[in-house]
Amino acid sequence: MERNDMKNIAVILAGCGVFDGSEINEVVLTLLHIEKNNAQYQCFAPDIEQYHTINHITGEEITQPRNVLVESARITRGNIKSLAELDVTQFDALIVPGGFGVAKNLSDFAINGTNAKVNEAVLSACKAFADAKKATGYMCIAPALLPFIYHKPQLTIGNDSDTAEALSTLGAEHVECKVNDIVIDKSNKLVTTPAYMLAQSIMDADAGIDKLVRNVLAMS
Numbered sequence: 001m002e003r004n005d006m007k008n009i010a011v012i013l014a015g016c017g018v019f020d021g022s023e024i025n026e027v028v029l030t031l032l033h034i035e036k037n038n039a040q041y042q043c044f045a046p047d048i049e050q051y052h053t054i055n056h057i058t059g060e061e062i063t064q065p066r067n068v069l070v071e072s073a074r075i076t077r078g079n080i081k082s083l084a085e086l087d088v089t090q091f092d093a094l095i096v097p098g099g100f101g102v103a104k105n106l107s108d109f110a111i112n113g114t115n116a117k118v119n120e121a122v123l124s125a126c127k128a129f130a131d132a133k134k135a136t137g138y139m140c141i142a143p144a145l146l147p148f149i150y151h152k153p154q155l156t157i158g159n160d161s162d163t164a165e166a167l168s169t170l171g172a173e174h175v176e177c178k179v180n181d182i183v184i185d186k187s188n189k190l191v192t193t194p195a196y197m198l199a200q201s202i203m204d205a206d207a208g209i210d211k212l213v214r215n216v217l218a219m220s
Helices: 024-036 068-075 100-104 109-115 120-131 142-148 161-169 202-219
Strands: 008-012 040-045 080-082 093-096 135-139 183-185 190-193
Touching: 008 024, 008 120, 024 040, 024 068, 024 202, 040 068, 068 080, 093 120, 093 202, 100 109, 100 142, 109 161, 120 135, 120 142, 135 142, 135 202, 142 161, 142 190, 190 202
Parallel strands: 008 040, 008 093, 040 080, 093 135, 135 190
Antiparallel strands: 183 190
16 A cells, blocks of 8 residues: 555566566565565566566576566566656655566666667666666666666676676676675665675575665665
């Protein structure tokens, strides 16, 4: 139930499943910690076909087109809106969980690396929060979007050297970070955490996500 006295957080998803969509545990933990901190959320996803579909048992690609918005709705029990409906003025902050869908559906970073492009609707929504100087949080591989949104953002994806080098090439300042910690770019009101870029368990991921959510809310 929405309350006017609660902070309202937009959450952008990228599908359902770590290898071709949003990382499910990261999404659930994000939503849980938003509620635990007496805030509310609305999830969004672009209404587009996802890059491909992966069998999460075998890791093999399967010929089965899926829609990012429809797949994301699986995680949120149907409580989700098209990204086209996101109005930045109605929200206090933005959080983007990870999963390869961020680098395949919300952008093509997983395919094109430093030559990547971000989906126009995603870029517009994320830039709207940056331009409004509202707090944002990005986890796991989602910080790969940040060089396209902010000027020289300070961020972390953990300690993967190849990814860190690519983000540095794109103009980011990468900071190595443990799984249970966060990096705060105060000038941009931006918080990042490695989550499943490093996490070996849901408890590992939880510690950093908890800190990310609390700090995003504190800055919003």
